[in-house]
Amino acid sequence: MVDHTHYDAVIVGGGHNGLVAAAYLAGAGRRVLLLERLERTGGAAVSTRPFAGVDARLSRYSYLVSLLPKRIVRELGLRLELRRRSVSSYTPAVRDGRPTGLLVGADESATRESFERLTGSDREFAAWQRFYAMTGRVAERVFPTLTEPLPDRAALRERVGDPAAWQALFERPLGEAVEERFADDLVRGVVLTDGLIGTFADAHDASLRQNACFLYHVVGGGTGDWDVPVGGMGAVTDALADAARSAGAELRTGHEVTGLATDGRRTEVTYRHGDVERTVDAETVLVNASPRELSLLLGEEPAPTEDGAQFKVNMVLRRLPRLADASVDPADAFAGTFHVGEGYRALGRAYREAAAGELPQAPPSEIYCHSLTDPSILGGEPGAAGWHTLTLFGLHTPASLFRSDNAATRERLLASTLAELDRHLGEPLADCLARDADGRPCVEAKTPVDLERELRLPGGNIFHRDLTFPFVADDSREDGPGSAAARRWGVATGHETVLLCGAGAVRGGGVSGIPGHNAAMAVLGR
Structure with a gap:
C-alpha cells in the first residue's frame, strides 16, 4: 500500500531535537509530520525502569542538562524543572599512603580548604579560579551565539574578545593550557575530563577535538553549570512532545523511515509501519539522525565517522557506599560528579x-x-527505603575494542571499572547494590556497540560525529552545498530540501535542542 500525502515538513527521528523542530514549525503554522522508528519519542533522552520489579526511573543514556537554552524553554512553553546540584565534583586520591580527595562545591571557603589539603598550598586553587573565570567569560559570550545564525571564525573571535582565552580554547591543544596553568596531576585530570566525554582523544591531539568537546561542556547556559532534570531525562522529552502536539504536529511512533528521494525542490519520504509501506511528500525534510544514517537513506556512500568512546553503567543501590576518605560524607561526594581514575x-x-x-x-x-x-x-520500596541510583560514564573505550566480542568485553570492562571504583570505597560496591525481582544485582552496562544497535548511533557516537567549533569552518557562507539558509544556520546537508536537525549539525551534541531550533529557523527564514 502506498499513500501519497503532502506535508510542509517531515521530521525523521523523534529525539529531543526533532521534537524541538516539530514544535517550532507547527507553532508557525506549518503542517508537520514526525516519524520515529521506536515505540516512543525521546531517542537517547529517555527515562526507563530497566530492573524488573524495581520502581526506579533511570535516565538510561543521557543524564544531565546544561546546553538547553532558556530561550527554547520559554518560547515552547515547556513545563519542566532543572535542579542545580549542591556539589560540582569529588575526586578521590591517595597521597602519602592516605586516602584523601578534592571536593569542589558552591562553598568557596570549603573548596579552597579542600585544594589546600590535597596540594599543600593555595596555588592550585588560585589557578582554578583564574581558569574558570576565563571559561566563564567565554561562556557568557559564546552561548548566546548557539541559537543565532552561524558566525565565522573572525566574528566569534571578536565576540570572545580575549586573545589569550581564544588561543587556549580554540587554537592550541587543551593539554597545553592545562599544563601551563596547573601543577597537580589530579587537578589537571579533573580539568581535562570535560574534553573527553564521549570523545576519544589525547590532551595534545592536533585535531583539537578535545578542545571542541571541552568548549561544549563549559559554555552551557552561559555558566557551564550542569543540572538534573526533575523526573528524569524523560521528563524533558515528554515536555517537548507535549509542546509539539499542542502546536499541531503529528507524531507517529513505530514508523521507520526507509528512504529519501529529493529532486532539489521537494523530497519524497518512504516509511514502514508494520508490514505497510507508505510514501509522503514534503517541502522540507529535517533529519534528526546521524549524517551517516542520512546518507544511507539517500542511497549515498556514507563518509567515515569517528567511533564513540564511552561506557555507560546504570545501577540502583540500597545505600550509598562508605568512602575510603572518611572525612567526606558519601552524600556530598556523590552529589556532584564523582571522578574515578581521572588523574x-x-x-x-x-x-x-x-x-x-x-x-x-x-x-x-x-x-x-x-x-x-x-x-x-x-517510587515504592526504593523511595520509602532511601535507595539511590548511580550512573557511571566510562572514558577511553572506543567501539573498536568491542567489535570482536561485545558481550565478553563488556563484562571484562564492567568488572575492572567497578574494581577501580572499589579502590576508593570503604566497602565493596557489591554490598550496596539492590537486587531486582529475580534476585539479580541492579546493574546494566552499555558499550558503544550496544548504543549503535539500540539507537543507531554510528559507532555508538553520542554526538553522531566529531564535535566541531561553533563557527563556519572556512570563514565563508557564500559557497557550499545546500540552501543558503541551511548553511547560515549550520544545518546544511548538500541537498536544498533536506536539513540536519540532530547532533550531527554544527553546534550539535548534548541534550540542547539547539540543532532542532536552528533547523526550524532555517526553514522559517527561507
Whole structure:
C-alpha cells in the first residue's frame, strides 16, 4: 500500500531535537509530520525502569542538562524543572599512603580548604579560579551565539574578545593550557575530563577535538553549570512532545523511515509501519539522525565517522557506599560528579592503551547520583527505603575494542571499572547494590556497540560525529552545498530540501535542542 500525502515538513527521528523542530514549525503554522522508528519519542533522552520489579526511573543514556537554552524553554512553553546540584565534583586520591580527595562545591571557603589539603598550598586553587573565570567569560559570550545564525571564525573571535582565552580554547591543544596553568596531576585530570566525554582523544591531539568537546561542556547556559532534570531525562522529552502536539504536529511512533528521494525542490519520504509501506511528500525534510544514517537513506556512500568512546553503567543501590576518605560524607561526594581514575597521567595511559587496541587497565570514569538531587525518580520500596541510583560514564573505550566480542568485553570492562571504583570505597560496591525481582544485582552496562544497535548511533557516537567549533569552518557562507539558509544556520546537508536537525549539525551534541531550533529557523527564514 502506498499513500501519497503532502506535508510542509517531515521530521525523521523523534529525539529531543526533532521534537524541538516539530514544535517550532507547527507553532508557525506549518503542517508537520514526525516519524520515529521506536515505540516512543525521546531517542537517547529517555527515562526507563530497566530492573524488573524495581520502581526506579533511570535516565538510561543521557543524564544531565546544561546546553538547553532558556530561550527554547520559554518560547515552547515547556513545563519542566532543572535542579542545580549542591556539589560540582569529588575526586578521590591517595597521597602519602592516605586516602584523601578534592571536593569542589558552591562553598568557596570549603573548596579552597579542600585544594589546600590535597596540594599543600593555595596555588592550585588560585589557578582554578583564574581558569574558570576565563571559561566563564567565554561562556557568557559564546552561548548566546548557539541559537543565532552561524558566525565565522573572525566574528566569534571578536565576540570572545580575549586573545589569550581564544588561543587556549580554540587554537592550541587543551593539554597545553592545562599544563601551563596547573601543577597537580589530579587537578589537571579533573580539568581535562570535560574534553573527553564521549570523545576519544589525547590532551595534545592536533585535531583539537578535545578542545571542541571541552568548549561544549563549559559554555552551557552561559555558566557551564550542569543540572538534573526533575523526573528524569524523560521528563524533558515528554515536555517537548507535549509542546509539539499542542502546536499541531503529528507524531507517529513505530514508523521507520526507509528512504529519501529529493529532486532539489521537494523530497519524497518512504516509511514502514508494520508490514505497510507508505510514501509522503514534503517541502522540507529535517533529519534528526546521524549524517551517516542520512546518507544511507539517500542511497549515498556514507563518509567515515569517528567511533564513540564511552561506557555507560546504570545501577540502583540500597545505600550509598562508605568512602575510603572518611572525612567526606558519601552524600556530598556523590552529589556532584564523582571522578574515578581521572588523574592527568592516568587519562593519558588509558588513552594510549585503548589506542593500542587494549582495554584500559585502570578504566577512568565519572559517576552521577541523580536521586540525591531528585528523589522523585524513586517510587515504592526504593523511595520509602532511601535507595539511590548511580550512573557511571566510562572514558577511553572506543567501539573498536568491542567489535570482536561485545558481550565478553563488556563484562571484562564492567568488572575492572567497578574494581577501580572499589579502590576508593570503604566497602565493596557489591554490598550496596539492590537486587531486582529475580534476585539479580541492579546493574546494566552499555558499550558503544550496544548504543549503535539500540539507537543507531554510528559507532555508538553520542554526538553522531566529531564535535566541531561553533563557527563556519572556512570563514565563508557564500559557497557550499545546500540552501543558503541551511548553511547560515549550520544545518546544511548538500541537498536544498533536506536539513540536519540532530547532533550531527554544527553546534550539535548534548541534550540542547539547539540543532532542532536552528533547523526550524532555517526553514522559517527561507
